[in-house]
Amino acid sequence: xxxxxxxxxxxxxxxxxxxxxxxxxxxxxxxxxxxxxxxxxxxxxxxxxxxxxxxxxxxxxxxxxxxxxxxxxxxxxxxxxxxxxxxxxxxxxxxxxxxxxxxxxxxxxxxxxxxxxxxxxxxxxxxxxxxxxxxxxxxxxxxxxxxxxxxxxxxxxxxxxxxxxxxxxxxxxxxxxxxxxxxxx
Amino acid sequence: xxxxxxxxxxxxxxxxxxxxxxxxxxxxxxxxxxxxxxxxxxxxxxxxxxxxxxxxxxxxxxxxxxxxxxxxxxxxxxxxxxxxxxxxxxxxxxxxxxxxxxxxxxxxxxxxxxxxxxxxxxxxxxxxxxxxxxxxxxxxxxxxxxxxxxxxxxxxxxxxxxxxxxxxxxxxxxxxxxxxxxxxx
Numbered sequence: 001x002x003x004x005x006x007x008x009x010x011x012x013x014x015x016x017x018x019x020x021x022x023x024x025x026x027x028x029x030x031x032x033x034x035x036x037x038x039x040x041x042x043x044x045x046x047x048x049x050x051x052x053x054x055x056x057x058x059x060x061x062x063x064x065x066x067x068x069x070x071x072x073x074x075x076x077x078x079x080x081x082x083x084x085x086x087x088x089x090x091x092x093x094x095x096x097x098x099x100x101x102x103x104x105x106x107x108x109x110x111x112x113x114x115x116x117x118x119x120x121x122x123x124x125x126x127x128x129x130x131x132x133x134x135x136x137x138x139x140x141x142x143x144x145x146x147x148x149x150x151x152x153x154x155x156x157x158x159x160x161x162x163x164x165x166x167x168x169x170x171x172x173x174x175x176x177x178x179x180x181x182x183x184x185x
Numbered sequence: 186x187x188x189x190x191x192x193x194x195x196x197x198x199x200x201x202x203x204x205x206x207x208x209x210x211x212x213x214x215x216x217x218x219x220x221x222x223x224x225x226x227x228x229x230x231x232x233x234x235x236x237x238x239x240x241x242x243x244x245x246x247x248x249x250x251x252x253x254x255x256x257x258x259x260x261x262x263x264x265x266x267x268x269x270x271x272x273x274x275x276x277x278x279x280x281x282x283x284x285x286x287x288x289x290x291x292x293x294x295x296x297x298x299x300x301x302x303x304x305x306x307x308x309x310x311x312x313x314x315x316x317x318x319x320x321x322x323x324x325x326x327x328x329x330x331x332x333x334x335x336x337x338x339x340x341x342x343x344x345x346x347x348x349x350x351x352x353x354x355x356x357x358x359x360x361x362x363x364x365x366x367x368x369x370x
Contacts, residue, residue, distance in 0.1 A: 015341065015364070018203040018233060022337070025231040033233070041236060046210040048203060048218070051226060051234035122365075152207070153341055153366040156200065179200070180307075181338040183368055 011074015071103020196259015
């Protein structure tokens with residue numbers, strides 16, 4: 001069974017995190033929701049507190065098929081500096097494994113040096129990212145093993161692309177129908 | 186300050202609940218996330234556990250300006266039978282106060298006898314609702330004091346309509362821009 005890791009750090013954007021987790025869990029993929037600071041409860045940018053499954057401390061790149069970062073500037077700043085998250089991103093990339101990030105979180109990929117040329121992100125965040133291949137026209141951008149997306153309103157489409165990458169088009173279409181997500185490509 | 190109550194019962198649909206809470210909290214509206222069974226932690230349909238602010242037990246219709254029900258069949262069945270939720274819905278309606286429900290949750294409004302003629306809901310759920318004014322063409326349907334919506338992918342648009350009802354068009358547009366929710370009307 002494919003395994004996706006979603007690390008939550010204080011200040012994560014809630015619509016993004018939950019849309020990703022919920023959408024992917026509607027397929028057969030196993031989603032691990034991990035706490036970055038080790039506390040079981042993690043508070044999002046709008047005060048919503050989520051209980052995580054485990055701490056990120058003991059998770060290695062060999063345990064997972066993909067790591068996906070939700071946005072929110074507060075959470076992203078932690079993801080961009082936390083040693084465990086940054087080393088996990090580098091290890092995943094070195095092994096050619098899939099990495100995803102939405103909204104502000106592509107910034108944390110750039111800090112790890114794993115962001116490829118083409119990407120998208122929250123419009124204002126592009127100023128903080130040096131890569132020149134920013135694409136404002138697509139909800140989800142794929143470049144090699146890196147998948148990026150714009151923000152809250154594109155999070156379901158982003159989750160569906162993750163299902164497609166790991167399980168294929170048919171699994172994606174089934175989840176898309178259930179979510180009534182006709183507007184995703 | 187306007188106050189919105191979002192009751193969570195075990196089996197609630199997570200994208201819907203969190204999209205509603207997050208979207209509304211991006212305005213100046215105060216959102217109370219309340220536990221229906223009194224346990225602080227409530228588990229959603231896809232295993233995501235949310236910490237609630239308080240129990241619904243001591244909340245009265247006078248404390249709130251609107252009650253909004255997330256969907257998910259598990260949660261909806263509880264909302265449709267729980268005495269406190271059902272009496273609160275009836276009291277809100279008798280006072281002409283705003284009521285919202287998405288996905289399966291309009292079923293809980295019908296059980297309370299507060300659903301008006303025009304409504305929308307998750308497509309398969311319309312079979313369980315006797316009112317004849319089902320509208321499959323709109324993401325969000327308004328009839329008198331009752332606002333209904335279709336499902337996960339329409340939840341942000343639904344939240345934005347709630348902001349519009351309580352604070353007006355300008356507040357809605359500001360939140361809509363922040364969410365990148367151009368596809369909402």
